[in-house]
Amino acid sequence: MKVIRIDPFIKVTNFQDHVMAIGFFDGIHLGHQQLLRHAKNIAEQQNLLFTAMTFDPHPDEVINNEKARNYLTPLSEKIDKMEKMGVDALFVIHFDRTFASLSPADYIQNYILELNTRHVVVGFDFRFGHKAQGNTQVLAQAAKQSDFGLSVIPKKMYDNKKISSTLIRECIQAGRVEVIPFYLGANYQIKAVISNTHTIGIFQLDPIENFIFPKEGSYNILLMVDARSIPAVLQCDRGKWMLMVRERITNHQQTVTIEFLSQAMVKKTMTM
Numbered sequence: 001m002k003v004i005r006i007d008p009f010i011k012v013t014n015f016q017d018h019v020m021a022i023g024f025f026d027g028i029h030l031g032h033q034q035l036l037r038h039a040k041n042i043a044e045q046q047n048l049l050f051t052a053m054t055f056d057p058h059p060d061e062v063i064n065n066e067k068a069r070n071y072l073t074p075l076s077e078k079i080d081k082m083e084k085m086g087v088d089a090l091f092v093i094h095f096d097r098t099f100a101s102l103s104p105a106d107y108i109q110n111y112i113l114e115l116n117t118r119h120v121v122v123g124f125d126f127r128f129g130h131k132a133q134g135n136t137q138v139l140a141q142a143a144k145q146s147d148f149g150l151s152v153i154p155k156k157m158y159d160n161k162k163i164s165s166t167l168i169r170e171c172i173q174a175g176r177v178e179v180i181p182f183y184l185g186a187n188y189q190i191k192a193v194i195s196n197t198h199t200i201g202i203f204q205l206d207p208i209e210n211f212i213f214p215k216e217g218s219y220n221i222l223l224m225v226d227a228r229s230i231p232a233v234l235q236c237d238r239g240k241w242m243l244m245v246r247e248r249i250t251n252h253q254q255t256v257t258i259e260f261l262s263q264a265m266v267k268k269t270m271t272m
């Protein structure tokens with residue numbers, strides 16, 4: 001998969017005709033997956049490239065001055081997941097105040113038409129352009145006028161609620177990691193580094209990148225390390241994440257993947 005970063009000083013010209021899914025896509029949850037699969041199908045039917053367009057950082061970091069925002073999928077993780085969804089090229093637009101002030105019409109002209117997009121795929125609640133003035137109706141009008149295709153994907157729900165990255169963030173932050181597969185289609189995963197050994201079987205874990213962490217507590221997890229998947233317990237106490245593993249781990253100071261399964265009932269607090 002090609003990753004094409006776009007900022008106001010980079011203009012992409014002569015891009016191959018393609019079908020483009022647009023959105024922030026934090027988490028690539030089941031709603032996003034439905035949308036991306038639809039775009040992939042159309043690209044295959046029409047023999048076009050399958051692309052996605054996302055933004056970095058999140059508009060709220062720029063517009064609402066939200067500092068050090070955490071993500072379900074920080075950009076590198078999102079790139080991995082997009083590749084797994086079969087995306088041929090991912091446009092990553094540097095989201096800044098200049099970009100945010102583009103009108104819906106200018107966004108369509110500069111970032112849809114000039115990129116040779118033949119078909120656009122968005123969700124029912126997609127908004128774009130200055131003050132989020134553009135919506136699917138504006139896009140539908142432009143599609144008619146400028147002769148590109150448009151698919152608007154209906155709301156994907158679970159348990160009568162719209163599947164959304166906000167909902168998933170709230171569940172994780174509340175420690176309800178066991179419900180995440182219903183929304184994400186998989187357990188919630190983060191990447192971290194085993195930084196320190198305290199006593200045999202107890203290690204300190206330091207987050208890398210800006211992943212959202214569950215609230216303090218104890219969690220049953222799977223630790224992916226040394227090409228193994230090891231059941232373990234992760235406990236957070238006063239901001240420090242400690243890992244209790246029964247098996248031998250040699251891979252210190254390396255990046256590991258932690259998959260959250262459920263909250264653990266741990267009576268005794270670990271001693272550090």
Ligand SMILES: Cc1cc2nc3c(=O)[nH]c(=O)nc-3n(C[C@H](O)[C@H](O)[C@H](O)COP(=O)(O)O)c2cc1C
Nearest residue numbers: 023024025059100102107126127128129130131132
């Ligand atoms: C050209 C452009 C300008 C935008 N300007 C604003 C803005 O002024 N205020 C805002 O809250 N969001 C703005 N957004 C963000 C969108 O509302 C929306 O969050 C973004 O397009 C990602 O779509 P999604 O949230 O459906 O994934 C803008 C988006 C685009 C593409």
Ligand SMILES: Nc1ncnc2c1ncn2[C@@H]1O[C@H](COP(=O)(O)OP(=O)(O)O)[C@@H](O)[C@H]1O
Nearest residue numbers: 023024025031122123125126155156163164165
């Ligand atoms: N549950 C859903 N069903 C259908 N489309 C969705 C759903 N959630 C998001 N989308 C669409 O996916 C794209 C990315 O949306 P985004 O705003 O990043 O997701 P979220 O609402 O989860 O934060 C947008 O086009 C949006 O309309």
